[in-house]
Amino acid sequence: MRSEAGPDEAVEDDRERMRLQKFLATAGVDSRRNCEEYIRTGRVTVDSQPVLDPASLVDPESQDIRLDGERLRMPRYKYFLLNKPKGVLCTSRDPQGRPRAIDLVPSQGRRLFTVGRLDESTEGLLLITNDGDLAERLAHPRFEVVRRYRCHVAGVPTNDTLKQLREGMYFSDGFFRFRGVRVLKRKGRSVMLELELREGKNREIRRLLAKVGHKVITLERIAFGPLRIGYLSPGKFRELRPAEIGQLKQELEQMEKQRVVDSNRRPLRRPKADPAESTPDQGETSKSDARPSPRKPASSVGRPGGKGAAQKRGGPKKPAPAINKGRDRRRNK
Incomplete structure (x- = not known):
């Protein structure tokens, strides 16, 4: 009889697996968003069975994962730092056949991505890799590299x-x-x-x-980020050192942690006081128990007195003057 795995074994098994769309991006197929579309349209199979959910967990080491019938494997990542010259495009496809940045580094059958873009007339540091997941994170605005x-x-x-x-x-x-x-x-x-x-x-x-x-x-x-162009000539490239790759990933982790901290620093509104709990301390007088102070009489300085003044203040108002008296006289005639 097959024994059920304990909770610790189940957690360890989940750690060895990864989401299907992340595996496709990691394998250098395409960006994660495009990989999700490939999965939903039925182009991806796992152990000969089509899988339509991009969030499905898979084990790339033990399962047969294919895109359009071609098996995908965990790749060996390559990271190139290129000094892109003018007139070179940061694109994976160009119908006009113009020079591309990814053609200036050895692909060896890998699907390469440029991290972000430099326009055709701009030169300088450009990171090229087959690590699709890292490339997408480095280029995403939320990380502010x-x-x-x-x-x-x-x-x-x-x-x-x-x-x-x-x-x-x-x-x-x-x-x-x-x-x-x-x-x-x-x-x-x-x-x-x-x-x-x-x-x-x-x-x-x-x-x-x-x-x-x-x-x-x-x-x-x-x-x-932590990378510098240095004295690399236009059109030349070099592979990143392991320490530089570690610095890139560490910077992303720090930015992610900072985003979490910033999201938790929301200003707290001061709660309204509960009338039942706002009782006065001993020796103090509450507003409800305090005797109201007598109202001071209004000052009469500068005000006219006598009967006429009383009529102005409280007496009846004068009737409004008649309008168009001439018209009323003609009607009476």
Whole structure:
């Protein structure tokens, strides 16, 4: 007779399993959202049986999990730091066949993702990995991973302009602002700025600077979280060191904990006093027991006295004057 697993064994078994959509994203299939769609449309099978619930728990080590008939396995993760040159796209597909950032690093059959995007004319630090789950978390706005840029702009911004960039401005698709902005050096009629963002919106830097009258000449990302571009030449890449991967994950964990702490710091409203409990202390007089003070008579200084004054204050009001008396006389005739 088969013995039932105890509670401790059941907990240990759950730890070895993971949600199906997370496994697909971890295996480098696609983003977690797209993986959920693959599951709901019946493209995924577990032990030859279609599974339509993305939250189903699976054990990738012992179960046969397939997408469109192709078996998926837990991959060996790769993390590349690329200095993206100008003219290269951060996309997985381009019908026009233009150069892509993921083509500049060795894929070895892995499905690679760029963490966030840099537009075609922006260069600098770009993280590329087959760890879909980590890539999605790093790019998500809720984690507010710091992004730093070196930006060469035409013109010399005033202190008021720099303050305006820090305070932010509204656009049709949201509110944009720099978390940090400082002047690095001046070059004639232009300056080099260092900018800090906490989320990457579409062409946010160029649009903010254009709104205050400064055109971007060059734009380069120099840092992403704990990662630095260093002396890496454009078009070159290197693999992340284990310590750097650990720093990335640790930063995400700290941001998640901080979000929980901030959500628990909601201002508490002061409760209303209960009349039954608000009894006066000994030796004090409550408002209900206190004898009301006699009302002072109204001062008569500056007020007219006599009978006429009494009529004005309390007497009958004079009738309103008749309107259009001439019309009434003609009617009486």
